[in-house]
Amino acid sequence: MxxxxxxxxxxxxxxxxxxxxxxxxxxxxxxxxxxxxxxxxxxxYHFSVAINTGLEAAEQIIRKELPDFAIKNGSLETDTNMPVTIKRDDFSIIIDPTGSVSQEDLADMGNAFGFLKDDFALAAGGRVQSYSYAMLDNSTLAKQDFVDFITAMDGANYIILPIxxxxxxxxxxxxxxxxxxxxxxxxxxxxxxxxxxxxxxxxxxxxxxxxxxxxxxxxxxxxxxxxxxxxxxxxxxxxxxxxxxxxxxxxxxxxxx
Incomplete structure (x- = not known):
């Protein structure tokens, strides 16, 4: 049959x-x-839509609207002492050096990128994928590094998505x-x-x-x-x-x- x-x-x-x-x-x-x-x-589908629609918005938001930040020794450091949330249509970017925003909070926001205290998280379709800053070992990443990375990702997402x-x-x-x-x-x-x-x-x-x-x-x-x-x-x-x-x-x- x-x-x-x-x-x-x-x-x-x-x-x-x-x-x-x-x-x-x-x-x-x-x-x-x-x-x-x-x-x-x-x-x-939800994941790919979030990636395709979010990369361009993420680059503009990180470049122009988020405060300066850096990831050092596995933790997020910023010039602000409170969470910052920026929304564009159905897409949000959050930067939180305080640890008050959880992955569950990020999932409730729909499609979102989160620079959390100890990890980077991507929410799409109610699910969250997180990546610990500890994977960077002793490397230091600054705001401009993320802008450059997102620009490169935007051109390579048709290779990355099948993977x-x-x-x-x-x-x-x-x-x-x-x-x-x-x-x-x-x-x-x-x-x-x-x-x-x-x-x-x-x-x-x-x-x-x-x-x-x-x-x-x-x-x-x-x-x-x-x-x-x-x-x-x-x-x-x-x-x-x-x-x-x-x-x-x-x-x-x-x-x-």
């Missing part, structure tokens, strides 16, 4: 998910990669495989409850398709920039229910006469 047709049927049919336990492991692994690819598209996308895909795929493996372990308890004869290989294949509904749902929510309360628990609960229904669709062993 076509892998995209499998994705469609996995949205509503535990019976088909149960049948997929017989297919080759290679196709199931490919399906997990497909799900991961779909799930990261909104994140990467970033591959990195996000790699990390997200690893997390998805771990999620499927843990769900398959939960499936052992579910199949014992239902008295089904299924091995871990069968359950892993079924678990890979059981996460489809929750993955697509949270992908849509990410595209809409909507935070789902208790999303972690909802994700696992929905996936476990689908797997349980799929396990019930497998034949029970016949009782001895």
């Amino acid at each position: 076509n892998i995209f047709k499998q994705l469609y049927k996995s949205m509503y049919s535990p019976k088909d998910i149960a049948f997929y336990r017989f297919q080759g492991i290679g196709k199931t692994i490919l399906y997990v990669f497909l799900l991961t690819f779909i799930s990261i598209l909104p994140t990467f 970033v996308f591959f990195f996000i895909l790699l990390v997200s795929s690893a997390m998805k495989f771990i999620e499927v493996s843990i769900l398959a372990v939960m499936g052992i308890m579910l199949k014992n409850m239902g008295g089904r004869r299924l091995n871990y290989g069968h359950l892993w294949r079924m678990a890979a398709y059981s996460v489809t509904i929750s993955t697509i749902f949270f992908t849509i929510m990410e595209a809409m920039k909507t935070v789902v309360p208790s999303g972690f628990l909802i994700n696992w609960l929905v996936s476990a229910i689908v797997l349980y229904l799929a396990v019930k669709e497998t034949p029970a062993p016949k009782k001895a006469q």
